[in-house]
Amino acid sequence: MTCDEFIPQPENAWLELTHVDAGYNGDPALEDVSFQIPQGVRVALVGPNGAGKSTLFKVLARLMPVRKGVIQIHGLPLGHHLDCLAYVPQRDEINWRFPATVKDVVLMGRYGKKGWMKRTNKNDIDVTTRSLDAMGILPIRDTPISELSGGQQQRVFLARALAQEPHILLMDEPFNGVDRTTQEKIFEILDRLQKMCVTTFVATHDLNLASTRFDLVILLNRRLIAIGPPAQVMRKEIIRQAFGSSALDFDNLMVVDQCCPE
Amino acid sequence: MIEFLLTPLQYEFMQRAFLAVVLVSVLCSVVGCFVILRSMAFLGDAIAHSVLPGVAVAYLLGGNLTLGALVAAGAVAAGIAFFSRKGTLQEDTAIGILFSSALALGIALISTIRSYATDLSHILFGNLLGVRSADLLLIGLLGAGILVLLFLAYRPLLVVTFDPILAATLRLPIELLRTVFLVIIALTIVISLQAIGVALVTAMLVTPAATAYLLTRRFPQMIALSALCGLLSGIIGLYASFYLNIASGASVVLSATAIFLLAFFLSPRKGLLRQWIAARR
Numbered sequence: 001m002t003c004d005e006f007i008p009q010p011e012n013a014w015l016e017l018t019h020v021d022a023g024y025n026g027d028p029a030l031e032d033v034s035f036q037i038p039q040g041v042r043v044a045l046v047g048p049n050g051a052g053k054s055t056l057f058k059v060l061a062r063l064m065p066v067r068k069g070v071i072q073i074h075g076l077p078l079g080h081h082l083d084c085l086a087y088v089p090q091r092d093e094i095n096w097r098f099p100a101t102v103k104d105v106v107l108m109g110r111y112g113k114k115g116w117m118k119r120t121n122k123n124d125i126d127v128t129t130r131s132l133d134a135m136g137i138l139p140i141r142d143t144p145i146s147e148l149s150g151g152q153q154q155r156v157f158l159a160r161a162l163a164q165e166p167h168i169l170l171m172d173e174p175f176n177g178v179d180r181t182t183q184e185k186i187f188e189i190l191d192r193l194q195k196m197c198v199t200t201f202v203a204t205h206d207l208n209l210a211s212t213r214f215d216l217v218i219l220l221n222r223r224l225i226a227i228g229p230p231a232q233v234m235r236k237e238i239i240r241q242a243f244g245s246s247a248l249d250f251d252n253l254m255v256v257d258q259c260c261p262e
Numbered sequence: 263m264i265e266f267l268l269t270p271l272q273y274e275f276m277q278r279a280f281l282a283v284v285l286v287s288v289l290c291s292v293v294g295c296f297v298i299l300r301s302m303a304f305l306g307d308a309i310a311h312s313v314l315p316g317v318a319v320a321y322l323l324g325g326n327l328t329l330g331a332l333v334a335a336g337a338v339a340a341g342i343a344f345f346s347r348k349g350t351l352q353e354d355t356a357i358g359i360l361f362s363s364a365l366a367l368g369i370a371l372i373s374t375i376r377s378y379a380t381d382l383s384h385i386l387f388g389n390l391l392g393v394r395s396a397d398l399l400l401i402g403l404l405g406a407g408i409l410v411l412l413f414l415a416y417r418p419l420l421v422v423t424f425d426p427i428l429a430a431t432l433r434l435p436i437e438l439l440r441t442v443f444l445v446i447i448a449l450t451i452v453i454s455l456q457a458i459g460v461a462l463v464t465a466m467l468v469t470p471a472a473t474a475y476l477l478t479r480r481f482p483q484m485i486a487l488s489a490l491c492g493l494l495s496g497i498i499g500l501y502a503s504f505y506l507n508i509a510s511g512a513s514v515v516l517s518a519t520a521i522f523l524l525a526f527f528l529s530p531r532k533g534l535l536r537q538w539i540a541a542r543r
Contacts (some may be wrong), residue, residue: 061431087431098299098424099475099484108421112432116417144479160428 008262014039014169014199015060015254020069021235022052022059029055033224037216038102039167039198042190044210047220048243053203056220057170061087073168080108086166088157090173102156103141105257106131109163135186151182158189168199175204187213195202207234270504275391279457282393282401283496286457287466289405291492292412294471295485296443298483304354305342307464308361309444312338314368314460317385322371328400331455335448337362362511363448388399388459388511390500401453408446415442420481459511460510469496476522476529491521520539 015037023029030052037043045053058064060071062078071078071258074084085110108126109131131136140148145156154174161169174186190200190213204210210217213232219225219233225242226233272274297306315332320327320453338360345356372382384392412419421437422429429436447467454463473489499514527534 061427062433063427063430068458085431087427091429093427094425095299099479099481101480104480105424108425108428111417112422146479 014074016072016075018070018072020059021067022055022064023067024064029222030220031060031223033220035218035224035227036203037176037199039040039199040194041197041199041215042194042213043201043216043218044204044214045201045203045218045220045236046207046242047211047225049205051221051242053220055174057087057172057201057203058087060168060170061085063087075092084162084167086161086169088161088169088171088174090176091150091153091157096148096153098145100145101142102137102145102148102159103128103132105145105156106159106163108158111151112164119153127165129158131228134162134189136145136181149179151178154182155185158186162189166198168201169193170201170203172203174202175206196205207239210234267412270501275393276500276504277391277404278395279390279400279510280497280500283455283500283510284493285398285401285405286454287470287492287496287514287518288489289408289450289492290458290463291464291474291488292409292453292485294444294467295474295488296419296423297447297467297470297479298470298475300443302447303318303358305444306451306467308342308357308364309335309338309448310460310463311361311368311454312364313452314385315364316368316373317455318368318375321381322375327451328455332448333346334364335452336445339444339448376400384459385455386424386459386461387509388455388457388462390457390503390510393456393528397456399455404449404453408449411442411446412477415439415507419443421499423444457511458514459474462511464494465515465518466495469514469515469522473522473525476525476533477531479531491518497522 012189016035018034020033021028021031029050033056033082045056047053055064057068060078066078090141106126106128110120110127113124129138132141135158137155137159140152145153148156158171158174171186175183178186190202193200194215202214206226211230216226216227217230217233219238219242221242221244226238271280272368297303306361313334314360316330316332316337317327319325319334320330339359342353342356345351345360346353351359368383372385375381418429418439419432421432422434422436426436429439450467451463454466458466470491471484471488473491474484474486478484478487496514499517500510502508502517503504503513524532530536
């Protein structure tokens, strides 16, 4: 199904949040967040540690409940779409010592597309092979996942997300601790997905990447600070607003004091 | 040699014992693969010990021991879920409390019976040689049921075990799967009572699966190899028990341990010997 079939008018928002609050106890980790994302754009999600980037992803993936507000995809509330969203969590959330090969893990991405009892068919194999190939990990498909490097692990995760054939792809800090080749592979995929009308959402603390390689930037610090094209959002006074005292300002150079989240 | 192997099989009680030990060992080994990868060994141990009061009450009332064990296992599993609900207590703390309390209650009840020592040791360590045909039938039926359930829920259980986050985004009923798996563990333990005993059944849930984990790189292979290790431990253990005159449950478990140690030292990929040779080069 193409984007056009799905969306009556091209100007309709693919993803829309209206006054969303989220978080477990006490003060919400996200407060009164509203924005609209058109279909098929590459979005960078930027903000200091604890700004609620992961929370936003978890809410979208329905791993965490929405406390207040409405989230709509294709104009329908969250949960009315079965397979439309894939989530690539941070790598350390998985037991990498599990006895499985690269191919086994990527094939899991197909499980949601079909009945749980159905056998793997030719289409599943094709999609899996294509996803492995797109991430450049076809040659290591029979390698146990316990023997992978950090970059390879990230590619396996991304290949599995591709195998899910999502309309929206969420990636949490995919550039953390990966090699340059993997980073370029990820951008290659983002470009390709954009052509296929897939919206991609990448949480990152790399302001340089955010301002050069994405169509839209969302600056978040519990509340929405700014949303727009990088040239509009990545400006000194706005970044200072999001990062507060951890942003240092040297004339025209902006330095943000941020250690990577563990 | 053949005579050595056939002699025990002349006795009908030994034939039943062999069948029982084979069924139970294979079943425990298969279920155990999920148990160790979900880090639920402690929970398995807890359920095993918690059936003791159930068995004791059933014994005192002259009721069905298996039924008593099932009720107790269900109660403790529900209790653990209740006490650790919404993070009130860490799950392993809740398990620790209920597990020892259930064990104490079981011993308290059994100590009121006059033939205390024999009965207790049968429940704790199994009484393989006393397996009746009716017991075999129950083990066979429940065991087949558990294997069918595992087969049907294989993919959801695999995904939940490997990646709970993917499971959630694929809209899997995670809580239901957890409950189903708890029921599977409880049933497995209950039908293993007679053959292996409360105190040793955890070993059969963990050791063959751990052995297979060392030797394989894919989950289906791990299950198959674990079943094979369980089968071998059961058979070797029972022969050892017959000829060396040692308690059957203990000898089955020790056989499983011996196989595990072999794998641990000699495994071609993860074994100590391989690491030692690699270090010398």
